[in-house]
Amino acid sequence: DAGVTQSPTHLIKTRGQQVTLRCSPKSGHDTVSWYQQALGQGPQFIFQYYEEEERQRGNFPDRFSGHQFPNYSSELNVNALLLGDSALYLCASSFVLTTDTQYFGPGTRLTVL
């Protein structure tokens, strides 16, 4: 039973570029949440996808967008990258009909130069 997987592991971009990060949820999970973890801080909720729609969103600008596919996998897109977008991006999956915990993937380390 595969856990949550994310790709790529590391990514280096320059300011103004766009980036797409990918996440496959744990088997049996239908909800994907994305978090941004800046260095030395706790993860911050970006948004959550269920049934291919954004269910709720944290305090992040519209430059951050996402998508969920019929197989429950998800993408996080960030446009017009800023230096401050450098962070570890974590994907967490869960099953909507339970209050079970979310399972985190290994993350994608994004560096913006």
Add this chain to the structure above:
Amino acid sequence: GQQVMQIPQYQHVQEGEDFTTYCNSSTTLSNIQWYKQRPGGHPVFLIQLVKSGEVKKQKRLTFQFGEAKKNSSLHITATQTTDVGTYFCADFMEYGNKLVFGAGTILRVKS
């Protein structure tokens, strides 16, 4: 919005000493979850506390949820070098199924 504060920010202990990290909120917490993140790793779920005054133990780790559900603590007895990492508490908001994390406590253990 909801804020979860964690203290201390950093603690350096001698192996065998105890360690405690505290999590506080000005508003009532829904459910508290605790995570451990090793250096270079991702948060790994440790435990969830749901009920007021709840206490749970995992070997050398003891987790408590305050009576008013506004604070929580994680206590490690006789730390080992394998306990090194950052410990986060997070308010697990069942409505919306999202986590609001504290800033974490970094634990370093000297052998």
